[in-house]
Amino acid sequence: MNLIGAWRRRQRHREQLYGPKVLLPGGPEQWIENSLDWLIGRFGVEPLRRRPVLPSQFVPAGYDGSEHAARELCLKVCAWMEVPDDRIRFSFRMEQVRAAARSAAVHRLHAEQGRDPVAVSGLRATMTPAEVDVLAAAGFAAEIGVLAERELHAEVKRCTAIRAATDPVRRAELSRRAEAIWSTPAGSGSRAAWLDLRSGGHRGTAVMLSASTLADPAAVVAATAHELGHEVLWGYHLIDRGRPDTEALTDLFAVFHGFGIFLANQAVERVPGRRSALQTLGYLGERGACDALAAYTFRRHLLWPESLLPVMPAEVDRAVRIRTFARLATLVKDAELAAIQEGAPLP
Incomplete structure (x- = not known):
């Protein structure tokens, strides 16, 4: 038995499950830092000054899985991200x-x-x-x-x-x-889509979500936050749609606006009691989403004097928590070393 070959195949399989779904220039960690710099340069630091969005506080206690409740949740995401909703058609079919x-x-x-x-x-x-x-x-x-x-x-x-x-x-x-x-049903494998209806001579844009998201409000929020990234980045012509990293940047846009916990928790769908992942969701993957959440948290700490570990531990899945805090520890250590070398105050 070729143990090395088997190990490599397992590593490739794990990377496909948990890693970014697109090639990120410079590697995921450097790409996240560079892209956050671009987002801050384009939108300022105000999104970072707000606290991260917590599922336990953001999702209404009476959410019943109806289209009406889901639409209200979509509108709530719009309001938080300060994206005008008057020309967006939300649907769940x-x-x-x-x-x-x-x-x-x-x-x-x-x-x-x-x-x-x-x-x-x-x-x-x-x-x-x-x-x-x-x-x-x-x-x-x-x-x-x-x-x-x-x-x-x-x-x-x-x-x-x-x-x-x-x-x-x-x-x-x-x-x-x-x-x-x-042989593949139209739109299979996707939870949501953004459409520019103006290309067909109509008014506004559309965010379509799968009916399968209705039962899970966290999925509704994660998908909507991603699609609203398209509303801003594509709808206002801020990036070229042909960019190979455009979907990953749209994920990061949602993290930048505080929805990183939702995206990281939704990145891999697991079966309780089983170690294997059933489905991967999003474009940063679980690892990329965790690294993005860590970078977001660290940058907030640099701007706003609060604990590096706010009330997130109770909100994130165990695997997400381990990866996020490990990356956060690395960011803190690297910043401390850089500060020591430059003789600057520690972050």
Whole structure:
């Protein structure tokens, strides 16, 4: 048995589960510091002066898992992050809307028989045109229209590439990638999405959440805080959407505004009594979210004379607590060494 190979495979598996989901320039720790510098330069230090958002205080005691309660929680996140909510449409039927949009795109593909790619398309409709119309009439016409146009464009591009490929190996690879998309339900694996409805000629933007988040208010808060990062960073054209680290920066934006406990606790979904993780959520991963929470806490301490360890221990999961406090200890030690070398007061 190759013990070294097995160990390396296990380490890669753990990194996929717990580490950042995107490549972060300079490594996660340096990227977090550089990105926090950028956020402070762009938004000032006021978000750091406020206390971190604690789940026990932020989530109403009477939260009942209804769409109304979840929408009120979303609006509360908006208020805390000081993001205007008058042009944001919050909804909790993301799976249905995405299925309707894909189905609408498929119906258009088949209706426009002049399109050459239709012959190789394997995109499937799961809703009839009448069912799509019913959902659109229920208030989701704007979201369905924007997403359907996106689905149609992506499918035509995929199929055109397959038809144009002359190399059999390349064609097989393109077909394999397309089949993976065709066989996966629209929007699967995602808890939330932000849409710029203005691209379809409509007013405002939309934050769509999965119905599966309704039962867990912490998931509603974490997902909403992330999507509101898109509302600010993308909606106000502060960063390029093509940046490879844009999703991770959006996670960090939520941490910067005090929602780090929610993001770190939600980064990995565990089964009680089992050590293995079921699902990873977010883009910083548990390790990145913990490191970001530690950096956020340390920077708050430098700005505001309070304990490095506020009331967080009772609010964070055990694994998150261990990782966060270990990184926080490293940040304190590094700052003390730097202060000693420079002859400056200790932080």
